[in-house]
Every structure is written in C-alpha cells, then in structure tokens.
Amino acid sequence: MYKKLIIAIYVSSICFSMDIYSGGRLTKHQRNMDVKSYSINLSVDTDNKAISGFVDISFNIKDTTKTTIEVDLIESYSVEKVLLNNNSIRFNHRNNIIRIKTATLEPLNIIRIFYNGKPPAASNPPWDGGFTWETDSLGYPWVGISCQTNGAHIWFPCIEHPSDEADSAEIIITVDKPLVVGANGLLIDSTSTNNQTTWHWKTQNTISPYNINFTIGRFNVVEKTLPLYEQTLLQYFVLPEHEPGSDYIIKEAEKYLHFYESVFGPYPWSNEKFGMIETPYWGMEHQTIIAYGNNYKVREPGYDFLLLHEMGHEWWGNFITVHDWADFWIHEGITIYAEALFLEETFGKKAYHEFFQNTVRGKISNKKPIVPKRNATSFNVGGLDVYYKGAMMLHMLRYLEGKDVVLKILTQLLYSKKELPNNHTSTNEFIDIVNRMTGKDYHWFFNVYLRSKRLPKLITKNRDGKKSIYWDNQSFKMPIEIKTSKGEIIKHQPKKNKKVDAKEIDPNNWILYRD
Numbered sequence: 001m002y003k004k005l006i007i008a009i010y011v012s013s014i015c016f017s018m019d020i021y022s023g024g025r026l027t028k029h030q031r032n033m034d035v036k037s038y039s040i041n042l043s044v045d046t047d048n049k050a051i052s053g054f055v056d057i058s059f060n061i062k063d064t065t066k067t068t069i070e071v072d073l074i075e076s077y078s079v080e081k082v083l084l085n086n087n088s089i090r091f092n093h094r095n096n097i098i099r100i101k102t103a104t105l106e107p108l109n110i111i112r113i114f115y116n117g118k119p120p121a122a123s124n125p126p127w128d129g130g131f132t133w134e135t136d137s138l139g140y141p142w143v144g145i146s147c148q149t150n151g152a153h154i155w156f157p158c159i160e161h162p163s164d165e166a167d168s169a170e171i172i173i174t175v176d177k178p179l180v181v182g183a184n185g186l187l188i189d190s191t192s193t194n195n196q197t198t199w200h201w202k203t204q205n206t207i208s209p210y211n212i213n214f215t216i217g218r219f220n221v222v223e224k225t226l227p228l229y230e231q232t233l234l235q236y237f238v239l240p241e242h243e244p245g246s247d248y249i250i251k252e253a254e255k256y257l258h259f260y261e262s263v264f265g266p267y268p269w270s271n272e273k274f275g276m277i278e279t280p281y282w283g284m285e286h287q288t289i290i291a292y293g294n295n296y297k298v299r300e301p302g303y304d305f306l307l308l309h310e311m312g313h314e315w316w317g318n319f320i321t322v323h324d325w326a327d328f329w330i331h332e333g334i335t336i337y338a339e340a341l342f343l344e345e346t347f348g349k350k351a352y353h354e355f356f357q358n359t360v361r362g363k364i365s366n367k368k369p370i371v372p373k374r375n376a377t378s379f380n381v382g383g384l385d386v387y388y389k390g391a392m393m394l395h396m397l398r399y400l401e402g403k404d405v406v407l408k409i410l411t412q413l414l415y416s417k418k419e420l421p422n423n424h425t426s427t428n429e430f431i432d433i434v435n436r437m438t439g440k441d442y443h444w445f446f447n448v449y450l451r452s453k454r455l456p457k458l459i460t461k462n463r464d465g466k467k468s469i470y471w472d473n474q475s476f477k478m479p480i481e482i483k484t485s486k487g488e489i490i491k492h493q494p495k496k497n498k499k500v501d502a503k504e505i506d507p508n509n510w511i512l513y514r515d
C-alpha cells in the first residue's frame, strides 16, 4: 500500500509537469487570435500564498466569421467572471483552457478574466515552473516566478506559445508595505494605501509570455545611467543584505553589456532599461528584468556566468525569438557560444579553446537531435544539448569558415528581415543565411549536428606506416586537422583510399565525432 501510494504520487507529479508545457501545437481557435497586449492586475497575498485579480488581453481576430476564443490558464485557478468587450459572457474552463463561444467578434477585442487561487509552488526553479515563496534574512517575503518550461499560464491567462508575442504588457501588482515589486519595462507609478502599495510597470517592447514576470522583495533599487550605444538606465533590485556587492555587480554588468554591444550591436531595450533583480532561484532571462540569484558567485577564470548568460538572452531569445520551441538552440546555443567569445575577448584564445574542451564537450549527451519535429513543446527541447551542442556546432562552423564569417552570420541572423513578424526566426532561416553568406551548401553539416543525434564516426586504418582516414558516412564532408610526424598541422579531407602521415588527429579538438 505504502509503495503503491508513493508510485501514485510520483506518477501524478510527472503527469502534472508534462501536461503543463509551453508551446506545442496551437489550437485552431488560438491560431485565429493574435495577442496585442496583456494587462495583468493582481494582488499577491504572501501570507496565504495566493493571488487574485484580473487580466485584460487585447487581441486581433484574423477571421471574424470564426467566433470561438481559447485562452490558456491552468485549472487550479478559479475563474470568477469573464468580460468580452465589456460584456459579461459565459465560458468554460477545462483542460487548462478557458473557452468562450460568442455570436460576433470584432477585428480587435478585449477580454477581461477575473481569477484567483494558489499558484503552483516551484519545486526546482527555474527549471520547473511556479512561485518560489521565500523570506529574506530579515524575515520579509521574497517571491519569484519561473515559467519557461511550464508556461506563463501557470500564473496568468494567455496564449502560451513562443509564436505569439504581445506588442506590450502591463504588470500591476499590489503587495503589503514595505515590499517592492520589480517587473518588465518602466515603472509608470506606485500608489499606496495605508497598508499596501500598487506597483505599475509597463513595457512597450514586444515580449514572449514566459518573459513577462515580476519579483517581490524588500528591495533597495540601485540605479545608474550607462553610456552604452544609447544612454541606458540600469536598475538593480537588491536585498539590503546584499547591497554591499552592488558596485561590483554593476561594474560586471557594464563590462558584459559593452562586450555584447561590440559583438552583436546595440542593447535592444535602451528605450526602457537594463534590469537585474535578486531572485530566490538561480536565474532567467526575463526581458529588461533579469532574474539574478547567483549571489555574486565567480566562475573560473573570473566572471559571473549567470549574469553573462541571462544578459546574452536580451539579444538571443528576447530581441530575436524562435517561433517554435524546436529551434530553441538559437536562444541557448548561441548564448553559450557568446560566452566562449567573451572568454576569448577577456582571457585570450586559450580560454576559448579550454572552454570547449573542459566545459562544453562534457555536457553533450547526444540523446536526441537538438532540433526536434515542428510544433515542439518546451519538454521536447529539455536537456543540455540545445545549449552545449548548439555552441559546439558554431565552434565547428568557425573551424570551417573562420571567426569573422561566423560573427557576420550571427549579426545577419539578428538584424536581417525575417519571414515572420516580431523578429521571429527559425533554424531554416539560420541555415539559409549560412549558405548564402558562404556560397556553399552546408546541409551535410547541419543534418548531422542539428537534426541527428548520431555523431559521425571517423575510421582509421594503419597502412604501410601511414593512415587511411575516412568518415563512415560518405556524404559527411568535414575536413580534419592532422599533425604529421614532422609536427606540421595540415587540413586533410578524409577519404577511404588516401594514405596520410598522421601522428595525431584533430590535435586542436575542433570536431565532435566518434572514433
């Protein structure tokens, strides 16, 4: 009985988390909708770990002859009332979807959803979703939300899909005094009653649902205007106990921002801010308000990995965004590659190569292709390969084409006109840019490293004191570096009947392969 109970609990918790995901396939009714803005108005009761309020969603309807609306919100909330264009309307809330059938819809509509309940508590944030209800060392509530994997519908009604970015979002949160709320964009105002303060934040930049976020704490706010490409406000929301580290972390942030601007162009959100907020979990790339829970930890050879990584997402993930989680490696793989470029710039070429040799390779598992089938959910791209194999792929592209070409390709990817609106992109668009800019057809390379989990196998046979070296897959055209017995390094095109004086193969560890 005991054992059965344990299994039942285990199975139900797995089902909960796998059921609640971001992305996947939009319903046909959701495909007919295009969200323009979210306005989230919530009171957060930190004593009872509950939220209540309403969310306005303004959305376009593509085909107004179709009149069903579907909005994602997990069922653990109770939906009290729904207004469509100011009129109360019937709805049902099943299978984590609020469904409304109406007689007519306008091209532009506003739906207001009143709801309340206890949000799921995150058991392993930021990887699984929910609220983290902490207290700081003085006993004040300290509350964070993470939802990249499980989706934003774990805390507010939305179209939970990376393809539907809102043009703007308001986050209006009421909490007890003296708590402070930090969120995306700019603070419009804060208004107080005797016991409570309402913090009104607004972003005018396009934003993915999972990036809409707030954190509550007894924060002090340290501000500085940074001389970036454009003057940019930096805001750091810091708990008083960690404020002595704020000078240090702001200096680091400034250094990393200058680095990213020099490689990838202007910081995308200078019209609002660069924000960091202390979170009771490790981190997340929430646009203009990076979750920073790293407590100034320094990684060898001397940088704050978490800050550097989440900041990199302001370009890779927030400014440019994938339409389908199948292409998630563009967010994570390129951000990890950017880390390698930072190491090279700051600590030299040796640090760049050591990063791939000592950090990247060991994290690649090759259990599944890093680009799965289309309409992927966040769960289809779990694991570290989207990060590290993605970065390794770019490292190999640099081996083939050189650093300048790779940087030009990445800049093209960021700024070229896309097929889709809101700077949404895809793996295919990336491959098209590579092929166009190099004048070559690199499908043989991308098919192996992006679309297959199987690594190429290098076969080596000794022949008359020399070696015959070739790939098991004849269509794989990767040249390989060879160190000869004289110590020369040459680039060799593997071929079955070609003998070569090879003392060492791939001495600089450029290639990911099996032998």
Ligand SMILES: [Zn+2]
Binding pocket: 309, 313, 331, 332, 335
């Ligand atoms: Zn990341």
